[in-house]
Amino acid sequence: MAEVVERHGQASAESLQAERPRTRLAGRILSIRFHGKTGFADLYGGGARLQAYFRRDQLGEKGYRLFELLDLGDVIGVEGHLGRTKTGELTVFVAQVTLLAKALLPLPEKWHGLADVEQRYRQRYLDLIVNPGVRQIFETRARIIAFLRRFLEARGFLEVETPMMQLVAGGATARPFLTHHQALDLDLYLRIAPELYLKRLVVGGFDRVFEINRNFRNEGLSVRNNPEFTMLEFYQAYADYRVFMDLSEEMLTGLAENIAGSKKITYLDHSVDFSRWQRLSLREAICEYWLAGSPPKPAELAEATAVRRYAEQHDRWAERHPDRARTAEVPADSSAAVATGHLFEAVAERQLIRPTIVYDFPTELSPLAKQRDDDPTLAERFEIFAGGLELGNAFSELSDPLEQHARFLEQLRRRERGDLEAHQMDEDYVRALAYGMPPTAGEGIGVDRLTMLLTNTRSIREVILFPLLRPLRPEAPPESDSP
RNA sequence: GAGCCCGUAGCUCAGCCGGUAGAGCAUCUGCCUUUUAAGCAGAGGGUCCUGGGUUCGAAUCCCAGCGGGCUCACCA
DSSP states (O other): OHHHHHHHTTOOHHHHHHHOOEEEEEEEEEEEEEETTEEEEEEEETTEEEEEEEEHHHHHHHHHHHHHHOOTTOEEEEEEEEEEOTTOOEEEEEEEEEEEEOOOSOOOOTTTOOOOHHHHHHTHHHHHHHOHHHHHHHHHHHHHHHHHHHHHHHTTOEEOOOOSEESSOOSSSSOOOEEEETTTTEEEEEOSOSHHHHHHHHHTTOSEEEEEEEEEOOOOOOSSOOSEEEEEEEEEETOOHHHHHHHHHHHHHHHHHHHHSSSEEEETTEEEETTOOEEEEHHHHHHHTOOSSSOOOGGGGGSHHHHHHHHHHHHHHHHHOTTTOOOOOOOTTOOHHHHHHHHHHHHTGGGOOSOEEEEEEEGGGOTTBOBOSSOTTEEEEEEEEETTEEEEEEEEBOOOHHHHHHHHHHHHHHHHTTOTTSOOOOHHHHHHHHTOOOOEEEEEEEHHHHHHHHHTOSOGGGSSSSOOOOOSSOOOOOOSSOO
16 A cells, blocks of 8 residues: 555546556545545555545445445555545545455544553554654654664674573663573573674674663663663674763764654654753763752762762752652762762763763673773763763773682672672683683663664653553463463 | 542643533544644543542542652652
């Protein structure tokens, strides 16, 4: 159907009258108007719409009777010639009609569409039939993924797939889902990140690899978080985080231009201009976007008690202005690193509308990132923000197996203290590093959030076809054996 | 997990100062041979989310539960 509309959409009434192009197509009826012994129906298919005109004197008794029995939602096939009506609309003048699928249940109303958010997600097929904008979001999502893939392939990156079910859930700070393999009698985690496997591949000689696939994190639902979400991760040997800062700016700016047709896009109430990137250190970002009176100096934020004091100052302000900022709520005994991390999220994150690279994260918060030579308390790591959304995270990879082993041990100590998100030990990964991993840069981009930004949607559920919802009735617990 | 808001026909919603449940679209019947939110005339359609309470009487007031949305928390 889209093809027919594409080919004849511009044709004049005269040329159609002369040619009377024969056509045969199928679609779903979303609107029907009877006029005695004739009638019109609007057919939808493949994202296109085309009007069909039915006449008793053309279809005969039997054919016209079938037309009269059609309901909204039915899928029909029609044969006839194309032309234009009085009002100039491209129309199939139907000679023959066939019922292809009967709708037993009525469609939601055409004018208001389906507005109930819950039903839209539970019955996404109805949402897609009735609300044209929804289809567009997912078409855009597919174009975004295609662009990212083309961009990386053009630069020599190889697409790979690594395990979703892992013995050790590593590569990120998050709680994993647990599952079980019957035949091996083995507990496995759904992956929280592909990172450690992708770096094993770099060790194996794939100097440039990427993966676009699902991650699973056992955490709360929100307008920005769905337990399963799509991540692009890519790794490049013989590069560092500076190289990836440039690459990220190029990739995301190119993406915005390709998808939106402009470097300047609108997200919610904001204008986001990808021709104006800024780069700030984490501490600079805190000072730059400080709201609670006179801001700290970046150097002051290296010291734990000073950071905690500023965090208290911020929290007092934030409590009076809950609409402007969140509270940092820095735990009393936390290090400068942890306190700065909290403070950054509370002060700056929401305000990072314009595309921004925030770098110099504390090493303590970055167990897989290489530390800076001149200051080992800071890691060669950055995050990407735009439109107030955190879009990506990248760093020069830690390739020293001894240092990595020590970092894992530190993470284990945190686990023992009850930190469920702390990394597990991954001995095999450390062993891989011990065979020598070239200096490598790595990056992860949240594809869902990128789609939110580029389709101007405020909820991640709008860009995931089937977001997780509670079941309406508690499902019977699944049998443990597969069928 | 916490706070606030919401749940009425297949869909979108009104009714909420307690007094027999409504509209538009959709469905069914009739009329109408170029309409496009077609039109006109008529008909059918309800677990007012669920359960309890107050009351002579509850969609409406109160309590609990279920589901959803938003904010926060968890979380990059």
